Amino acid sequence: AFAIELEGLTKVYAGSRRMLPKRALEGVDLKIPRGSFFALLGPNGAGKSTLINILAGLVVKTSGTAHVFGVDIDAHPRRARRVIGVVPQELNLDAFFTPREALEMQAGLYGIPPAERRTDEILAAVGLSDKADAYARSLSGGMRRRLLVAKALVHRPPVVILDEPTAGVDVELRRSLWAYMQELNREGVTVVLTTHYLEEAEQLCDWIAIIDKGHVVACDRKEQLLRQL
Ligand code: ADP
């Protein structure tokens, strides 16, 4: 009963004339329990984004296997995308679309019929009701991040993966994002986030994996893990 299972996951970025090949992940074995609130904790350069981007289907792994809710993400990418919602770190949004349009498009991509869309509900949940019809240029960084979270939730995935969701976010928004992620988790959604703040992992999560130089160096329930530090 794992939400995510990685075995021997390895990523080597190819070198170029100017750059040596880089081993970003090295034989990572990781089991993320269903229903957990899971932190991937590690310093910059540890390999966290690489791991997330492989799960998101954005980066091709060099070797190893990755299953999400039992679905092999290489063999069944379409099935995989139904069970996973990814919130990337970059604030990439389409400039000429409003939050409402962005969510409607996302729902369309997932084949959700208009009658079953929950656009207003999701906008309200992330505090964007007032900006539902505003263009991206008038959304602050915090609002853009909340829209990315909303987009990842449109198809009600049982696993949500967030890459440094509170990086560069002010204290107030951080608290509201934390509360929202906790609410999702209480509803049964497995929430996985990457962070380089021990404090964030400690306050929010019930499981922590520490990743360093491409290796998972520890992984346990929070209480057990903090006792080892
Ligand atoms: P983190 O998210 O923990 O900061 P990353 O997964 O972004 O770590 O990076 C892991 C290592 O892989 C770093 O040394 C980084 O410089 C390198 N890396 C990341 N992306 C690329 C890429 N596209 N090409 C080459 N090296 C990369």
Ligand code: ADP
């Ligand atoms: P910033 O947003 O630039 O990190 P803040 O003023 O919001 O700065 O952060 C206040 C303090 O909280 C800083 O000492 C910072 O290191 C720490 N901090 C920032 N982000 C997080 C986070 N996600 N989890 C825990 N502590 C954080």
